[in-house]
Amino acid sequence: MxxxxxxxxxxxxxxxxxxxxxxxxxxxxxxxxxxxxxxxxxxxxxxxxxxxxxxxxxxxxxxxxxxxxxxxxxxxxxxxxxxxxxxxxxxxxxxxxxxxxxxxxxxxxxxxxxxxxxxxxxxxxxxPETYFTVWSNLFQRGAAKAGESVLVHGGTSGIGVTAILLAKAFGLTVIVTAGSDEKCASALALGADHAINYKTQDFAAEVATLTAGRGVDIVLDMVGGDYIPKNIASLADDGRHVSIAFQRGPRAEVDFTAVMRKRLVITGSMLRxxxxxxxxxxxxxxxxxxxxxxxxxxxxxxxxxxxxxxxxxxxxxxxxxxxxxxxxxxxxx
Known part of the structure; x- marks a missing residue:
């Protein structure tokens, strides 16, 4: 040296x-x-x-x-x-x-x-940070596979962009949320199949419409707080909720009836x-x-x-x- x-x-x-x-x-x-x-x-x-x-x-x-x-x-x-x-x-x-x-x-x-x-x-x-995070959470913990669908919050963040690119590369349908019409357009340009402006639209209602009431297979969530019940409502039977951050707080009130009825998995991790x-x-x-x-x-x-x-x-x-x-x-x- x-x-x-x-x-x-x-x-x-x-x-x-x-x-x-x-x-x-x-x-x-x-x-x-x-x-x-x-x-x-x-x-x-x-x-x-x-x-x-x-x-x-x-x-x-x-x-x-x-x-x-x-x-x-x-x-x-x-x-x-x-x-x-x-x-x-x-x-x-x-x-x-x-x-x-x-x-x-x-x-x-x-x-x-x-x-x-x-x-x-x-x-x-x-x-590294986003690829390690998205791979270990969406594909390892979330068991994402081709033909499934995923809801990603913060679609134009570093995590969101990586999730779009990786999920599309491995054959998933991608729905994202973002905070403006401009960001939604950016997410679509990156390859997202659908983008929801969470400031003007109810994302849970939009997911229900986009999936004909079925819901998505996975939610990759970095928001937490009051988003978690809406994420659970957005999941299909046997869906997986994967938490990686909680920008709106680490606590949520959840009615586990839907978790049990739909046989959901609720998981998450911290990488650091x-x-x-x-x-x-x-x-x-x-x-x-x-x-x-x-x-x-x-x-x-x-x-x-x-x-x-x-x-x-x-x-x-x-x-x-x-x-x-x-x-x-x-x-x-």
């Missing part, structure tokens, strides 16, 4: 607060331990959990770097012991538990994936606290089943904007404004 500097620029807020706390600071360059690699970060994705962490509302797992950022892309510049797959010079994108908003970041080797053919570092940096072995297994499935679809142009990156690392505050403001379509990315170039 002789050609690697000892310090780097990073976004490591000293206290919780508004976007203004996201200012560049100098931090030591981390060193990879066994099973880890050190990546010279070219770009880092911005995600809603980053906003919650900045506000002090997202407790970090023990041992997680206080530097923000959950996904990166760049070039490996050092490898720790017991990391046989990766070599210095490999171009990767990676899911990390923290540390992404920086010029260098350590990543578990098992959570790294090669940058898909034809994608820039900026585009690749926006893949899961062990490296689990995330590595997801990475292996993604590389085998999903990554080839980029080369076949059946999948593509949808990047809303790329901002310099020093403008992390502006990136968070855009995230909070909710005007983005796809991923917001920070660049170290």
């Amino acid at each position: 002789s050609n690697i500097p000892t310090t780097m620029t990073a976004i490591d807020p000293a206290a919780a607060g508004g976007p203004e706390v996201l200012v560049p600071v100098s931090r030591p360059v981390p060193q990879p331990g066994p099973g880890e690699v050190l990546v010279r970060v070219a770009a880092a994705g911005v995600n809603r959990p980053d906003v919650l962490q900045r506000l002090g509302l997202y407790p970090m797992p023990p041992g997680t770097p206080t530097i923000m950022g959950l996904e990166i892309a760049g070039e490996i510049v050092a490898v720790g012991a017991d990391t046989p797959r990766w070599q210095v010079g490999d171009k990767v994108c990676a899911l990390v538990a923290g540390g992404g908003y920086a010029e260098y970041c350590v990543a578990p080797g098992g959570q790294c994936l090669p940058v898909p053919a034809g994608l820039s570092f900026a585009d690749a940096a926006g893949l 606290p899961r062990p490296v072995a689990f995330k590595a297994a997801v990475a292996a499935e993604l590389e085998a089943r999903v990554w080839p679809l980029f080369a076949q142009t059946r999948l593509r990156a949808v990047t809303d904007c790329v901002l310099p690392l020093a403008q992390a505050a502006d990136a968070h403001r855009r995230m909070e404004a909710g005007t983005h379509v796809g991923k917001i990315v920070l660049s170290t170039d």
Whole structure:
């Protein structure tokens, strides 16, 4: 590591607060331990959990770097012991538990994936968090399969865009909700079969109409709160409700009569606290089943904007404004 500097620029807020706390600071360059690699970060994705962490509302797992950022892309510049797959010079994108908003970041080797053919570092940096999340929840927990239908809330968010692209690539019918006619149009342009403006339409009533009263097989929910009873009403017999976030709160009052009558499964998960072995297994499935679809142009990156690392505050403001379509990315170039 002789050609690697000892310090780097990073976004490591000293206290919780508004976007203004996201200012560049100098931090030591981390060193990879066994099973880890050190990546010279070219770009880092911005995600809603980053906003919650900045506000002090997202407790970090023990041992997680206080530097923000959950996904990166760049070039490996050092490898720790017991990391046989990766070599210095490999171009990767990676899911990390923290540390992404920086010029260098350590990543578990098992959570790294090669940058898909034809994608820039900026585009690749926006893949890991949403692809790991959607694959593990919609396809593993939700058991999605070709011919089924899924309702996805937040259709133009990073998760929503990924869910549209993945679900369509694997033969599902996709219904999304979004907060404006413009966002609904964007979701349809990305491949959604139907888009519902939740501000002007009752999404449960619209789902019933679109499915001739049958309902959807899966709901991928990031809203929670009062959406959950309406999600349950929107599910078909033997449907699956998969929760991945709760922007309207973690509590809901549910009449379990419908759950029992329709034989529903209610499940959910959080990705960040899961062990490296689990995330590595997801990475292996993604590389085998999903990554080839980029080369076949059946999948593509949808990047809303790329901002310099020093403008992390502006990136968070855009995230909070909710005007983005796809991923917001920070660049170290």
